[in-house]
Amino acid sequence: LAKTTQPISMDSYEGQEVNITCSHNNIATNDYITWYQQFPSQGPRFIIQGYKTKVTNEVASLFIPADRKSSTLSLPRVSLSDTAVYYCLVGVLNYGGSQGNLIFGKGTKLSVKP
């Protein structure tokens, strides 16, 4: 299993762009990178997923360099409601065994201030 390393916490202000980097030096060829968001007292929520280069959706962008040993979640113009814990996960997609490998670390606690 590819282990991930993220900052424990980050602070930001409303309107700023926030970049959270995740290291995964032992990522395997078949592994995808997935980010989840968790608000207090709620279950995690899928944000974005990618394999290489750049992925963008209505919520965030995910940047993955060519060596795939790290990835960066980018949240544009954050608001107070983006205050949450963000988890980076690495694993294969097909559930022939993959989701048993859906291992969460402690995540990054993002605090957005007014």
Place this chain on the structure above:
Amino acid sequence: NAGVTQTPKFQVLKTGQSMTLQCAQDMNHEYMSWYRQDPGMGLRLIHYSVGAGITDQGEVPNGYNVSRSTTEDFPLRLLSAAPSQTSVYFCASSPGSEAFFGQGTRLTVV
């Protein structure tokens, strides 16, 4: 389409009691799993299932049993509750890529 539904939302047990946490999904996902989350910690995988009749252990399976008789339901059983099992429990289902989580069950064992 309710997604993933967990019941109860809150529960207090005495040490040694048994109970079942319920989890149901209406998305026809083959994969389901149970996690526990302790204060300030990430989620730890307890058990998972890749389809009806198939279950397997995760990181922290001791003290918990599961079964998967239907695609929709994946109950988690605590056979003899211990204070160390005080936690928030999340159930998730997945079509194989992203996972959908329930709202959680907050369990306190006294």
